[in-house]
Amino acid sequence: MRPTAGEIRINGQALSDWPIKEWRRRMAVLRQHTHLFAGTVMDNLLARPNASTEEIISAARTARAHDWIVSLPQGYNTPLGEGGYGLSGGQIQRLAVARALLKDAPLVLLDEPTAHLDPQTECTMQEGIARLLAGRTVIVVAHRLSTVKRADRDRCNGRRKDC
Numbered sequence: 001m002r003p004t005a006g007e008i009r010i011n012g013q014a015l016s017d018w019p020i021k022e023w024r025r026r027m028a029v030l031r032q033h034t035h036l037f038a039g040t041v042m043d044n045l046l047a048r049p050n051a052s053t054e055e056i057i058s059a060a061r062t063a064r065a066h067d068w069i070v071s072l073p074q075g076y077n078t079p080l081g082e083g084g085y086g087l088s089g090g091q092i093q094r095l096a097v098a099r100a101l102l103k104d105a106p107l108v109l110l111d112e113p114t115a116h117l118d119p120q121t122e123c124t125m126q127e128g129i130a131r132l133l134a135g136r137t138v139i140v141v142a143h144r145l146s147t148v149k150r151a152d153r154d155r156c157n158g159r160r161k162d163c
Contacts, residue, residue: 002016025105026105026106026107027105027107027108027109028047028099028100028103028104028105028107028108028109028132029100029108029109029111030093030096030097030100030108030109030110030111030113030129030132031096031111031112031113032111032112032113032115034084034092034093034095034096035083036080036082036083036084036087036092036095037080037082038079038080038081038082039079039080040074040076040077040078040079040080041069041072041075041076041077041078041080041095042056042076042077044080044084044095044099045059045060045076045095045098045099045102046099046102047099047100047102047103048102048103048104051102055102056076056098056102057076059098059099059101059102060094060095060098062097062098062101062128062131063094063095063097063098063101063128063132064094064124064125064127064128065091065094065095065097065098068091068094088121089117089121090117090118090121090124090125093113093114093117093121093125094124094125094128096113097113097125097128097129097132098128100132101128101131101132105136106136106137107136107137107138107139108132108133108136108137108138108139109138109139109141110129110138110139110140110141110142111141112141112142112143113125113129113142114126114129114142115143
């Protein structure tokens with residue numbers, strides 16, 4: 001969508017001047033309803049085609065997904081049904097966090113990433129999300145205060161500014 005007035009600028013350049021593929025390459029999205037497709041766990045983690053197996057496993061560990069992935073019948077090669085049928089909401093979101101970590105994009109959009117999770121799973125997810133957000137520009141859409149409590153300040157040139 002294009003703005004009805006004004007323009008969005010990224011590092012001084014109008015967003016409308018960017019090829020859409022380039023813009024999407026620079027952005028990771030963690031949605032409320034993550035989509036997993038029919039394929040293996042590994043297939044669903046490949047956010048960067050040239051990622052090594054070690055990088056994928058590292059992202060899964062950071063997202064707190066590795067331990068349950070290796071407990072699956074075929075580990076990372078276990079087939080998943082469309083939409084992640086048979087996985088819990090927390091497992092699906094952990095895969096989404098691992099995928100976003102692996103993408104290593106400078107901009108992250110969080111759309112209710114902990115919705116529908118129990119408090120214990122949300123707490124575990126927050127650890128992985130915190131690592132995902134480190135050093136990145138983040139846009140958060142959330143109803144839960146726990147999801148946005150770290151987003152109340154802007155770090156600009158080492159100075160803290162209240163929002």
